[in-house]
Amino acid sequence: MQYISVRVVDGSGTPCADEKVTIHLNTFTGGGFPAQWTSREGVAEFAIDISPTDSITVYAKGQPRYEGHPKANITVVV
Numbered sequence: 001m002q003y004i005s006v007r008v009v010d011g012s013g014t015p016c017a018d019e020k021v022t023i024h025l026n027t028f029t030g031g032g033f034p035a036q037w038t039s040r041e042g043v044a045e046f047a048i049d050i051s052p053t054d055s056i057t058v059y060a061k062g063q064p065r066y067e068g069h070p071k072a073n074i075t076v077v078v
Contacts, residue, residue, distance in 0.1 A: 004046040007075040008038050008060050015042025016078060019060055023048065026055035026067070 004023065008016040021044040024032045036044035050056070050070060058066040058074055065076035 002046075002048055002050050002052065002070050003072060004048065004070055005073050006036075006038075006044045006046070006058055006060070006066075007073070008042045008044070008065075009075060009077055011077060015040070016060075017042060019044075019078065020062075022059045024057045024059065025050060026057055 008019045017040045019038045022035045038044045061078045
């Protein structure tokens with residue numbers, strides 16, 4: 001189980017509340033995980049069953065914002 005915290009901020013670093021965040025697994029079979037919405041602090045929390053060596057894409061505001069291996073804390077700018 002991987003615990004991933006995605007922080008969504010605007011260009012000035014202000015947290016973005018109530019933003020939809022999704023994580024997709026970058027594999028041949030693909031797959032996504034249930035969407036989460038950011039808190040007042042701009043944070044969305046995920047508990048997903050993936051390996052630390054998997055590749056993921058994090059989407060916020062409907063656009064890919066991070067691609068790489070899962071990390072405990074990911075910050076994206078929208």
